[in-house]
Amino acid sequence: MRLRAMYDVVVVGGGVVGCAVARRFVLEGAKVALLEKGADILSGASKGNSAILHTGFDAPTGSLELACMQAGYAEYMDIRARLRLPVLETGAVVAAWNEEELAKLPGIVQTAHANGVTDVRQIAPDEVLAREPRLSPHVLGGVLVPHEHVIDPWSAPLAYALQALVNGGEVRRNTVVLSGHFANGMWRLETNTGTVECTTVINCAGLYGDILDQRLTGEENFAIKPRKGQFVVFDKAAARHLRTILLPVPTERTKGIVITPTAFGNLLVGPTAEEQDSRDHAAVDEETLRMLVDKAVELVPSLEGMGVTAVYAGVRPATERKEYRVRHETARNYIVLGGIRSTGLTAALGLARHAWKLYARMHERLTNPIWPQAPRLAEHCPRDWQTPGYGEIVCHCEMVTQREIEVTLTGPLPAQDYNGLKRRTRAGMGRCQGFYCNARVAEMTAGRFANPLAVGGTHG
Ligand SMILES: Cc1cc2nc3c(=O)[nH]c(=O)nc-3n(C[C@H](O)[C@H](O)[C@H](O)COP(=O)(O)OP(=O)(O)OC[C@H]3O[C@@H](n4cnc5c(N)ncnc54)[C@H](O)[C@@H]3O)c2cc1C
Incomplete structure (x- = not known):
């Protein structure tokens, strides 16, 4: 006999990805519970990032990551006014500081165009400096990415979770999924607060995605390799020194250190890319913070002596491979959205749509969903x-x-x-x-x- 499950879908993990997935599945009409082990949502990788809404200009052409980033970007722009979510329209410049970097700029433009970001173009040093007069005059050229923007990294996932909640989903915090068993078309998940039954599990456990995957499937399909990024937040007075996101020419391994305005009216420099064993500890160290401040002053000399409001670090759920670790197991109604390393804030809404396509079974769609309002935190919007x-x-x-x-x-x-x-x-x-x-x-x-x-x- 087939039993009726409590939920159609349990989403494990209330990071930005899980919040977006819960929202999408609720809006499609599924009965959803989002289980988060932390006291609040955003207890993992999503609590500390650079907050850039990426166009995907530099993502691997043809990748799932690119598709999800572009779908996520488009949906964010589409829904943001209804959820009262801000966008700081900064644009970005990839700046070249030596001949080697300059030689890479045409390739960056070529990739951007291949990725459909056709307004990206190479610009001469005088155009870079006309746009950002406080930049070091040593800049040799740049690539302008007009639609690379900045958002509020916390209000967006909060609004996704809230929309899931007010339209009939459940969000259970302080709930750790310890193990799970699939039989007769149904999952029984053991948690610290009791058993939860559902038809489908979506693993959005971020930094613990591999451990949960192993607990649920008994297999070792991928391994999280935590990668820390440290940041320095300059005082609000710094914001007038740079209005555009300043990106370095990336290397094979990392996008490199960025200087960016924040939605809250500060200027941010970071992140580093440091492999570490801990999935939870995001310590900062003085030497690295000093290096970040020095880097910012080297590129924007007028930042010399600028006060610092705060420092923090985030940990990326990187894996042994570069690409997202997305898997769908039809036989046991299981989807894992793992290894969402450095672009998840942008890609979350797109990943959620992708998961919905994988889930494939049709539910009645909500015809008139409620649109909750996010907090008003962005400095350039009414407070x-x-x-x-x-x-x-x-x-x-x-x-x-x-x-x-x-x-x-x-x-x-x-x-x-x-x-x-x-x-x-x-x-x-x-x-x-x-x-x-x-x-x-x-x-x-x-x-x-x-x-x-x-x-x-x-x-x-
Ligand atoms: C330094 C840095 C800079 C970044 N910059 C950007 C950027 O500018 N733009 C951008 O788009 N992206 C950026 N990112 C990437 C983005 O932050 C991540 O891709 C995203 O946060 C990953 O979200 P997630 O939901 O997959 O994981 P997480 O945020 O880790 O969420 C997983 C959640 O699952 C919970 N959980 C784990 N195990 C269990 C369990 N067994 N039971 C219940 N709950 C569980 C955790 O507590 C956690 O809250 C950056 C990331 C970092 C670290």
Whole structure:
């Protein structure tokens, strides 16, 4: 006898990919649960990245990665106004600083055109400098990528998860999938909070994708090789020194160190590409941070002496191969979206569509989905404090209001820890890093978090 499963689909992992997949499957009419082991969504690779919405100009031609990035980019642009998600229209320049790099520029343009990004063109040094006058005059030329842009890396996945939730999906945090068994067309997943049954499992476990894959299939299909990237965030005053994303000529192994404006009005330099064993620890070290600051000053000399707001590191779910590790097993209703290494923020919506195609079985599509509104965090868009009735300003560095914090603590997907609150409001992410507002935030969140924010102290 065939039993009816609790869910059509369980998505394991609430990173940007899992949030986008849950949204897509809910919108297609499936009964979906998103299971995330962290106290909040974005507990893995998706919590720290460069936030660039890539055109795919430099992706491997004909690859699944390129297709998903371009589908993801197009869908983001299509849905962003309805979810109130920002785009900072920066464009990018790949700058050449020596003859060897200069010689590579025509090849970069050729790849871009082969990838369908036909507005990409090589530009002379005077055009680079006319666009970015504070750049070092040593630049030898560049490739202009007009539609490479910047987004808010946290509001986008939050909006995807929220849309899944308010249209009938479930999001269960603090839920770790420990093992699973497939029989009679149904999965039984053992979690720390009990058994969950479903017809199909989609593994979006990011940095733990290989371990979950092994737990569910009993096979070793790929291996995650964590690759850390460190960043320095310059003060908001730095933002006027560069308006375009400044990309290096990439090497075989890495896209290299980027200097980019952020949606929050800062300037970011990074990331590095450092292999490490730990999937969780994203430590920063002084020598590397100094190197990043020096690199930024070398390319944009007016940044000399510029203050630093924050430093952080993210870990990419790289594998032993370059390409995405996407697999579909029809025999056991299983899809893995693994090894989404360095382009997942862009590709997530495209990957979700790809997974839906793989899933193939038709469900009734939601005809009139609800479109929740993402937090207003981007500096170039209207902020909450500009609308009356916000109560008090709680975080003065980032101009975060009492109303914004209250909203974050209620609603269908409230913040469950201080990091979740920060990603939804930016409270404590400004120049003083929470020194002044932590006490008030602790007061406002009293009794809400399992791990409370200590009054007058920083959070562990
Ligand atoms: C330094 C850096 C810079 C980047 N820059 C960019 C950029 O500019 N543009 C861009 O498009 N992309 C960028 N990326 C890539 C992007 O951030 C990643 O591709 C993306 O975050 C991968 O998301 P994911 O959902 O696959 O994995 P994750 O974010 O790791 O999500 C997986 C989730 O699964 C959960 N989980 C794991 N195991 C279990 C389990 N057993 N049960 C339940 N839950 C589980 C984890 O807690 C985690 O939240 C960058 C990445 C890094 C690190």
